Amino acid sequence: MSDQALKTTPLNAAHRALGARMVGFGGYDMPVQYEGVLAEHRWTREHAGLFDVSHMGQARITGADAIAQFERFVPGDYAIVKPGKQKYSVLLNDQGGIMDDLMAGKPFEDGLYVVVNAGNKDADFAFLNANLSGDAKLEVLDRALLAIQGPEAAEVMAKHAPALGDMGFMDCQTVTLFGEECIVSRSGYTGEDGYEISLPAAAAERVWPLLLSDARVKPIGLGARDSLRLEAGLPLHGHDVDVGTTPVEAGLTFALSKSRKERADFAGAETILKQLADGPARVRVGLHVKEGAPAREGAEIADMDGAVIGKITSGGPSPTLGHNIAMGYVPPAFAELGTALKVLVRGRPAAAEVVATPFVATRYYRKPKA
Amino acid sequence: MKFTKDHEWVRLDGDVATVGISKHAADALGDVVFVETPEAGKTVSVGDSFAVVESVKAASDVYAPIAGEVVEGNAVLASAPETVNADPEGEGWFAKIKVSDASALDGLMDRAAYDAYLTTL
Numbered sequence: 475m476s477d478q479a480l481k482t483t484p485l486n487a488a489h490r491a492l493g494a495r496m497v498g499f500g501g502y503d504m505p506v507q508y509e510g511v512l513a514e515h516r517w518t519r520e521h522a523g524l525f526d527v528s529h530m531g532q533a534r535i536t537g538a539d540a541i542a543q544f545e546r547f548v549p550g551d552y553a554i555v556k557p558g559k560q561k562y563s564v565l566l567n568d569q570g571g572i573m574d575d576l577m578a579g580k581p582f583e584d585g586l587y588v589v590v591n592a593g594n595k596d597a598d599f600a601f602l603n604a605n606l607s608g609d610a611k612l613e614v615l616d617r618a619l620l621a622i623q624g625p626e627a628a629e630v631m632a633k634h635a636p637a638l639g640d641m642g643f644m645d646c647q648t649v650t651l652f653g654e655e656c657i658v659s660r661s662g663y664t665g666e667d668g669y670e671i672s673l674p675a676a677a678a679e680r681v682w683p684l685l686l687s688d689a690r691v692k693p694i695g696l697g698a699r700d701s702l703r704l705e706a707g708l709p710l711h712g713h714d715v716d717v718g719t720t721p722v723e724a725g726l727t728f729a730l731s732k733s734r735k736e737r738a739d740f741a742g743a744e745t746i747l748k749q750l751a752d753g754p755a756r757v758r759v760g761l762h763v764k765e766g767a768p769a770r771e772g773a774e775i776a777d778m779d780g781a782v783i784g785k786i787t788s789g790g791p792s793p794t795l796g797h798n799i800a801m802g803y804v805p806p807a808f809a810e811l812g813t814a815l816k817v818l819v820r821g822r823p824a825a826a827e828v829v830a831t832p833f834v835a836t837r838y839y840r841k842p843k844a
Numbered sequence: 845m846k847f848t849k850d851h852e853w854v855r856l857d858g859d860v861a862t863v864g865i866s867k868h869a870a871d872a873l874g875d876v877v878f879v880e881t882p883e884a885g886k887t888v889s890v891g892d893s894f895a896v897v898e899s900v901k902a903a904s905d906v907y908a909p910i911a912g913e914v915v916e917g918n919a920v921l922a923s924a925p926e927t928v929n930a931d932p933e934g935e936g937w938f939a940k941i942k943v944s945d946a947s948a949l950d951g952l953m954d955r956a957a958y959d960a961y962l963t964t965l
Binding site for chain 2: 701
């Protein structure tokens, strides 16, 4: 894709002014790093990292039928999600394949707020527009999206709006912040405590430096976002999950609500319920790659006899752990924790072991029970 | 020291060439986390992928700028790959190659020509 074809976020000039190295990602010209991936990764784990994720898709689905219509394509029970909360889910096709993963929540009095991946958003929104019936309407929101992530994120945000410190993990509320109507959720994709802040596109250039003016906050590029989410064991659509993967294979069964499984009323339910009953043919696992080069997407996974049994879907060095980690798919017989396997990097076998994910413990903020 | 358009450098001492990647290439790669250097005894031709350098995000091939037999791979890089970032055109060398035809170097750029080439990228 040529640079001319790349879209920009409202913060493009701000990234360039900070000396960011820019790359094409999901159709957008995005910062991959500012001072360096390792330093940015570590800063986020120790302080607070600020990410421009305005390339992601934001939409609102309204109408009396909004939730029932949306639920035809996602296996989460959104009818019972409380106002002010959100829930992770997946957009499914009729075969149970994951068209995208998403967050949907109730920050408004009516309808749902939905956030989807940049590379899929046009297809997702076109699909929903074509398939939502009744009075359900999808409105694409032209808003910026920032993520602030890390152990100091809550203190930084509480300074701007004390009420934000009281939000629990997966709370999603409309909040007046920086004089703007923002949709704030306590979530993110790094494994750290933190927030995602949706704000009017026109306010982004003003708010970005306000957040960065705090010495605890540094701008973080997509390079560290990827290594952080890998350490957190979170799948990336188009890599670890795609339209050829079901939530059962991907280990995302937490996204299948009990009530929805009982009702079996979502796209792909037949395939998914059968896999739940019989077990899938392959499952996503975490691997500790114990020697040699990082095993990246596309590298083959072999058993100890050398027979190829699967493929790596993402992998790289873990800055926090100091060794190479990866995720990939293997038959269930090889998925038990502690199983010794080989990964083939440039044809050379290296020792690996199936380990639990997240690779690095997550630090989502759970409110103390009253 | 001579440079290729693929950002390798070569320095000839007698009939042994030391090769590495330029500072420009090391900066562009970002944090180098792994380097695979060739083993002694391996024969390389010009343009062969003879080493691999990995940053946090990606693996990149390094191409032999000159033909010959590898006499040594830089063992330091196995335990300290970040040497490539710290001193790309010195301690961060990749391999020493016993050169079969030193005239191949004539076609490569000197520092001034390489610096001029970088401004065209």
